[in-house]
Amino acid sequence: MKKYFSVLLFICLSVSFFSCTKDNLVPETVIPFQKIGEGYAAGAAVKVELYATKALFTGYNSLYLALYDSSSNQPIENAQISLMPIMDMGTMKHACPVQNPSSTATEKLFACGVVFIMPSGSMGSWSLTVNLGLNGKQGKLTLPVTITDPVQSRLRSFVSKADNAKYFVALLQPQNPKVGVNDMEIAIYKAQTMMSYPADSSLTVSLTPEMPTMGHGSPNNIDPVHTGNGHYKGKVNFTMTGLWYLNLGFKAGNVIADTANHFEVNF
């Protein structure tokens, strides 16, 4: 018995040691974003957590998905993900522009984007479906989401005079405007069908900032140019604090698509 006792003790200790370490070896990922929702994607045995930098609003939302194996709780860093946001308006449904994440996570998060084109409310309600494919299995999770209008609008739309199609323009930068040179970024999507809003890279954008109360602009701005996935990046210069209009002009080739839109920046 004594002989077996030490073996038994060794086994007990190693089992407890191993089981403890198993839990201790999985580090807690601290995600500095706001959790919008979570759930299990049935079929893929994956737990999905949805994060955003702030509460969802009409405009371009930077979203982050964290996937965990539902039995082992290990973070999953490779998966095929596609998003399908749907607004249910009762009589009909429609989607909105989406930027699907890459199949590899960066720091255990899948970065993606959704441009909600109207707020939740009397018109209808939004839901976001996350379609997963990994290891040959398909899974799906649908989360209800609430979208509100921001204080300062970050979404514009126009019907192009060149091809009569509807385009959505979302303002990404500047998020924290300051006096001086600021990054300026917009994302443009074309409404192809009610369910499909592909990113657009064909437009030429001109940027003319202006202070409406003063009637002056600012010098040395750089028009946004397409850098990928419908994102256009440039520089906007502010010479002072206050209310600014970022006037945007869009051309398709040589034909003017729209000149009537601007974003307001107030700081």
Next chain:
Amino acid sequence: MRIIYVYVLVFLPALVVQAQTNIGEDSIRTVVLQEVRVSAQQKNQQQQLYQFFRSNQAATTEDVLSRLPELSLIRRGSYGMEPVIRSYNSGQVNLLLDGMRIHGACTDKMDPASIYIEPVNLSSIEVRTNGSSFLNGSSVGGSINMKLAEVACHDEPVFSGSLQTGYHTAAKAFYRSLNLNYASGKWGFKATGTYRKSQNYRDGSGKTVPFSQYEKANYSLHAKRMVGQDMYVKIDLLADDGWNIGYAALPMDVGYAKARIGAISLVKEKGRNGWGKMEAKLYANKVQHSMDDTHRPDVPMHMDMPGESVTSGMYVQTEKYIGQRQQLTFRADASVTSLHASMTMYQPGQSPMYMLTWPDNRQFQSGMAIQYILRIDSSSQLQVHGRADRSSFGLTSQMGKDQLAVFGYAGQHSSFFIPSFSVQYSRKLDQHFKASASIGVNGRTPTASELFGFYLFNQFDGYDYIGNTRLQQERGQQAELTLSWQPAKLNLQVTGYLSRIEQYIVGKYVPTLSTMTIGAKGVKMYENIPHALLAGVEGSVVYKPSSNTILMATVKYAYGKDNTGAALPLMAPLRNIGSIKQYLGKLWLQAEMETATAQNRVSLVAEERTTGAFSLYHFRLGYQTRGMGLQWQLNAGVENIFDSFYREHLDWGNIARPGRNLYLQVGIGF
């Protein structure tokens, strides 16, 4: 009771030049306002002379400055005129107070240092136009040094002073000034207080010029303690406050303009082994200025525009005599100037719009200068001047750097090294005739406005100006010739000068930039143009047919063109001032005539206006008497007797100068 009298000399430029009999510096014109006879040096002697103010006492420092042929005044309001030498701009000339550097706090140049000084603070004003100005700093145009008055120390306790009060009709302006001096043993104190209040003035057509009022007070304290044979410590404190100052030429007025100035100096009048005067000074000053548009009707948008400048510095200057013929003066100085000015615009219902018009910046300056005078023989003299100056400018706040990043500023520091060198040769050609010629090279750094200014509205041409952090320094080459003829009773002097400035700084119109100021015509950015040329002639004559009669006349003319041959802006036209003064016992009478020709050669690029010719006639009188143990002095006169409607070419805006002005000044000395 022994009373020491304060001997005060009138300013007559030629008179002062005549007083130079030793190794003189002919390139300096001195306006002597008060000369203090230092009786303490001769212990048992006392001067019994007591005369003061033999001509009209200058109403303001600027009135005094305007009488010198080398100086012109750019006027932007009823007071607050910018003195410039010849037709150089303010960035090209050093305006100093007792050797101290002081920087205005208004981005629109409404407050040159001279507005914070009253004549009662000063003993003299020195204008140096060529190499001899290197002792005061690097410049292209020269230096104007306003020297503070000192008190004399006496063995016996002495209390003296003066009280003056005056009234001018053209602006219904009051002026009151008190000057107290107390000296006893090793100590001497001087305290002054001045108050002025002026309402809107009336111009020659009878109209009242709105927004030309001002009100200000000035206090100063000066203390001196002897600390040894010929050595003393002195402290100067000066505070000047101006408020409710109208600016007719600009769309807003001045809410307040304040200066606080302090200095401590150690002076040794005479040394041994050939060492002459030695002085070390440590100083600091702070100027605050703020615009105010709340009194104007129809303001499109209310703005706050405060500005501040803080300068501190030091200098050391010594003289050494080598034998009978050589004199060496050596000076080292350093200063730091910090500037900040902002503009906040308010529109109801919106967040305020804030920007820095002077992004916070700092200038470090240090330099050394040498002056060498050699008296070759009794009739000829050689002077050599040299200076090396190092200045570096930098932005000190992140917001300032961010703002200028819009124009491509990438964190670079602007550093300048300015060498200056000049040689002057003077020769007495015969008994009455003297000639003096000088040539030299000089330079100046750009000003902080020229480097960092952010949409500074310039009322002169109606453009917003933006600084250029890549500006180069100006480099000048200058030649000057002075001929003077002094037979008996006559003193005639003519000076001609030629100045070629390379990398001349001007504003150039940039059509792609949109204006910031509502109503501005466009935006100009400072840049260096290849060169500009300035030339001119000044003459003065003083004739004393008898001991009681003095005739004086000055004339000046300037010509300027840029590298394309176009006229430079703000060139004063031909100007002449002539006066006759007659002494009749205790009374003196003076008749004056000022004329200016039309200036039709204007800068088309700056859309400068031409100005018509004008003549003005003045009559002044003064009377002195003693009574009740006090010295009384009365000054009265009529300026612009014929109520001419006129405008000086250098004045901004279409604002005319005052019409007929009667004035009366009463002074009491004790």
